[in-house]
Amino acid sequence: MKDLLGNIPLKNRISGEFENAELFHGIDTDNLAHIEGRWRPMFEHRKMEAKGSGKSLSDINAEDLHWQWGKKAIAAIQNPLVYDIFALECGGNTQAVMLVQKGGPKCFSRHEEHPRAPLVYLDFLSTAPWNRPIMVSEPVYKGCGRALISTAVSLSFEEEMCGRIGLHSLPKAEDFYRDQIGMSDLGVDDNYFNLRYFELPASQAFKMFNEI
Amino acid sequence: MKRTMTLNLSAIEMGFVESLCAEKGLSKTALVRQALRLYKSVDDRLAKGDKVFVENADKTDKAELMIL
Numbered sequence: 001m002k003d004l005l006g007n008i009p010l011k012n013r014i015s016g017e018f019e020n021a022e023l024f025h026g027i028d029t030d031n032l033a034h035i036e037g038r039w040r041p042m043f044e045h046r047k048m049e050a051k052g053s054g055k056s057l058s059d060i061n062a063e064d065l066h067w068q069w070g071k072k073a074i075a076a077i078q079n080p081l082v083y084d085i086f087a088l089e090c091g092g093n094t095q096a097v098m099l100v101q102k103g104g105p106k107c108f109s110r111h112e113e114h115p116r117a118p119l120v121y122l123d124f125l126s127t128a129p130w131n132r133p134i135m136v137s138e139p140v141y142k143g144c145g146r147a148l149i150s151t152a153v154s155l156s157f158e159e160e161m162c163g164r165i166g167l168h169s170l171p172k173a174e175d176f177y178r179d180q181i182g183m184s185d186l187g188v189d190d191n192y193f194n195l196r197y198f199e200l201p202a203s204q205a206f207k208m209f210n211e212i
Numbered sequence: 213m214k215r216t217m218t219l220n221l222s223a224i225e226m227g228f229v230e231s232l233c234a235e236k237g238l239s240k241t242a243l244v245r246q247a248l249r250l251y252k253s254v255d256d257r258l259a260k261g262d263k264v265f266v267e268n269a270d271k272t273d274k275a276e277l278m279i280l
Binding site (some may be wrong): 005079081082101103104105107116117118159160162 | 236237238240242245246248249250252253254256
């Protein structure tokens with residue numbers, strides 16, 4: 001079950017044209033079929049190639065390959081009080097998906113600007129393999145990750161959390177969150193798989209939305 | 213669809229609600245919503261048989277969080 005939230009222009013890097021993407025709250029069996037039937041074979045193919053040439057999943061920009069979106073969708077359906085899941089579709093395909101938590105132990109800020117203030121915690125975000133630099137030589141749609149992060153910030157505003165979001169980043173995505181989104185790098189979290197923890201403080205969220 | 217309810221709280225309880233709202237920058241509705249989410253996420257873990265621990269800042273003391 002999913003609801004259309006709105007349209008977002010995405011740049012198709014191959015054609016150079018902007019296309020109208022649809023942003024949904026919730027995901028359905030079509031999205032899961034795209035992920036399992038279109039994303040996964042491409043990931044697996046690249047994984048085999050990488051293995052043959054001694055490369056790691058990080059080297060091919062596929063550190064999230066093991067994430068099971070079917071299970072995440074069930075979690076979101078069973079517990080809508082805590083979870084929200086979003087899908088971005090364009091060109092008849094699922095281009096990116098995101099699962100966030102709106103409450104719980106992970107939803108307290110660690111940022112010095114507002115310690116312990118509530119935030120939206122971005123649990124998982126994946127983009128389709130054909131949109132990923134390194135994974136493919138010519139990524140198709142630009143801005144899928146940014147569109148979903150903006151959705152999380154927007155949800156945070158809607159929930160009276162002033163746009164604050166937090167997340168633990170996989171190593172390959174650290175530069176994206178730090179340099180392109182402008183999130184604060186709060187260092188390695190030794191209580192969470194030694195991943196770096198990032199936050200978008202309220203001041204930055206406000207700036208981000210005023211720039212759009 | 214949103215639904216409305218009336219809460220009967222003591223003066224002390226309401227004082228805590230109002231001070232938390234001021235500290236967190238939340239309305240009473242948003243505060244109750246956040247409290248519910250936290251309660252549910254902790255209770256779900258306990259229902260599965262998990263334990264929830266709280267550790268002090270210098271990591272010298274760790275205690276199980278008891279939920280009544």
